[in-house]
Amino acid sequence: MEKYKVFSLKKQAGSDYSDIALEGMKDVPFDIKRVYYVFDTSPKARRGYHAHNNLKQILICVYGSCVIHLDDGTECTEIELNSPDKALYLDNMIWREMYNFSEGAVLLVLASELYDEQDYIRDYQQFVSMVLNE
Numbered sequence: 081m082e083k084y085k086v087f088s089l090k091k092q093a094g095s096d097y098s099d100i101a102l103e104g105m106k107d108v109p110f111d112i113k114r115v116y117y118v119f120d121t122s123p124k125a126r127r128g129y130h131a132h133n134n135l136k137q138i139l140i141c142v143y144g145s146c147v148i149h150l151d152d153g154t155e156c157t158e159i160e161l162n163s164p165d166k167a168l169y170l171d172n173m174i175w176r177e178m179y180n181f182s183e184g185a186v187l188l189v190l191a192s193e194l195y196d197e198q199d200y201i202r203d204y205q206q207f208v209s210m211v212l213n214e
């Protein structure tokens with residue numbers, strides 16, 4: 081599966097702070113058109129259940145942790161995001177589900193496109209048949 085990549089972000093840290101900077105087209109392999117964050121999740125929350133036709137994203141759990149289930153139509157994997165310096169790049173056409181959010185978790189997402197409901201594939205069987213016919 082090559083539709084995703086986990087990578088480390090460079091952290092600046094001093095005796096009383098840490099920070100991480102991300103620049104579009106440099107640390108992020110696309111021009112960032114949208115930023116959003118998922119928070120106030122309940123422990124039972126399981127979100128996602130979709131893929132995107134074109135959208136590429138980078139997910140970072142900047143506080144707490146969560147698990148991302150990925151499915152490229154043939155293989156599945158699970159990735160725990162549990163550190164602000166751990167990033168997950170998601171290409172288009174990969175099914176994702178997010179769950180096991182720790183209390184107070186904040187999942188930050190950098191996106192390559194503006195929000196477009198037409199870009200979502202929310203039917204799993206449709207996603208699989210699209211992948212198989214690619």
Ligand code: T46
Pocket residue numbers: 114116118127128129137139176178189195
């Ligand atoms: C993804 C995961 C990680 C907007 O109006 N604008 C936005 O930019 C977003 C992301 C959502 N919305 C609205 C659309 C829905 O009425 O917020 C509501 C929840 O959206 P959705 O069900 O798509 O949210 P998640 O948490 O299942 O998925 C989101 C992203 O949509 C998705 O691309 O990869 O976070």
